[in-house]
Amino acid sequence: MMAHDLQRLALQGLAKKTGISKDIVDYIVCGTVIQEVKTSNIAREAALGAGFSEFTPSHTVTQACISSNQAISTCIGLLASGQASITIAGGVEFMSDVPIxxxxxxxxxxxxxxxxxxxxxxxxxxxxxxxxxxxxxxxxAVAEFSTNEVMGHSADRLCAAFGVTRKEQDEFALRSHTLARKAIDNGYLTDVLSFKIPGKEKVIKEDNGVRPSSMEQMAKLKPAFIKPHGTITAANSSFLTDGASACLIMTEAKAKELGLKPKAYLRDFLYVSQDPKDQLLLSPAYATPRLLEKVGLNLGDIDVFEYHEAFAGQILSNLKALDSDHFAKKYMKRSAKPGAPPLEKFNLWGGSLSLGHPFGATGVRLATTAANRLIKEDGKFALIAACAAGGQGHAMLVERYP
Known part of the structure; x- marks a missing residue:
């Protein structure tokens, strides 16, 4: 089994769920990070393996943890420019067998x-x-090429800079696992496909990293990066896992022509980039107010927030940055703080801390979860945001389809 097999299954599952004919898809874009050299254009190999037309062009993008975000926005560009009317964006990571x-x-x-x-x-x-x-x-490589620093070490420094305590991080991580468990038990994660590993009897029906624990158990873990005084541990970090994702994106006119009801509009997006040394994981703090200004909305207009949880401390540092006048004036060149998303709207079905982080696939999960939550919670607007290696990041506005 190889990475393109996972992506193939995601594409097949999407086609089956939506009922879309594989012959009418105009373009397929997939994201991945650690590439298998035998399938360098993994989008093409997965598409062919999934039974899509050999006449459907496909290409692969890579932008660290926002690779499938980039796949989505690439598809939006194809639709907006008239190059395509039906596209699929996806992403995959196969951490069980990385090329060595x-x-x-x-x-x-x-x-x-x-x-x-x-x-x-x-x-x-x-x-x-x-x-x-x-x-x-x-x-x-597990370290940033430009700084030679591993992301966990950077997260530890970020937590120290914003005064995020170990207790706060463990509490947020426990929240993520608890909410993910609740979402699974309540049947909210309807987009998850069951999967049988070749040669194994057991069928995997849900993400196997969701493990609600206790503050007492989490407190026993030792620091993973800065020892002995660091605050980042295995329990409050996202874990490496295998996974693939796919979503169907088309023009509204084409959806109506095919008799399909969309879940949501992808209204707008942007990318940001900062210093990869001291602000490696702060992209959501920069991207969130910029996107809101771009679309003419306020923080209170957003009903659903879905942020990538690289580390609990990274999320909490971004929230503190958004709620800091000092940070806004000194680093964001703003007159006042933009304000942080309220937790009662934030990642209510768990996140990367509990569901895992297959690098190339996470962006599509964020977008589809945002769309599903808008429907379930009767909201109108959702905002997704994610940080990525290299000090880069992404934000997107999703609007529920009426």
Missing amino acids: RHSRYMRSLMFDLNRKKSTGDKLGIAMKMLSGKALTPELP
Whole structure:
């Protein structure tokens, strides 16, 4: 099994649920982060495997944790420019089998081996291949390339800067798991597909990382990054998981022509970027007020908020930044604080802390959850936001379809 298999299943599930003919889709865009070299354009391989027309173009985008957000906005651009009328945006990550490369030294020896003619020369290179230097594998990077700092370390520093305590983080993480468990038990997560792993008997019917615990149990965990005084732990961080997502996006005219009732309008969006060293995870704080100003709405006009939960401390730091006059004036160049989203509207069906964070797939989950919550909660507007590696971020306004 490979990553494109997960994306293939998401595409097939979407086609089955919506009843859309696979032959009439104009374009497919999928996001992913850690790419499998055998399927570099994973959107195309997944689309072909899912039975979509060979005449449907597909391409893959990557923008760290907002890769499928980028897939969605790319589809919006295709629709707005008249290049397409029916599109699918998706995303996938397969953390169970990330590509691990030979070391650069081993790779250079392999190339040299192909060029050598004599047996003696080949044996000499073969002996070098058995060295520890050659055999040490090269793992996918977990640190920011520009700063060489892992995201968890940056989150710890962010929490210290905004005065977010370990207790606050654990409380928010427990909230996420508790709300996710409630949403699953109440049947709210209707877009989740059951999945059977090849060679295994058990059928996976729900996300297996949802584990409501207790503050006492969470307090026992040691810091994961800055030791011994850090506040980021495994319990208040999003976890790595496998997953794929897909959503159907088309013009309103085409939906009416096909007799389909949309869940929501994707009204507007924007991307932001900041200093990847000291403001790596603060994109939601920058993106939220900018998007509201762009669409002419106030914070109180938003009924549903869906933010990507990279870390509990990251979410709480963004909320504190949005509610800080000092931060607004010094860093956002605003006269006053924009204000933070109220928690009674915020991530009420859990989030990445509890449901997991398959990098390339999370953005579509945010958008579809926002749309589903608007229907369930009888709201009109939803705002989604997410941070990403490189100090980048995204926000989008979703409006319930009447």
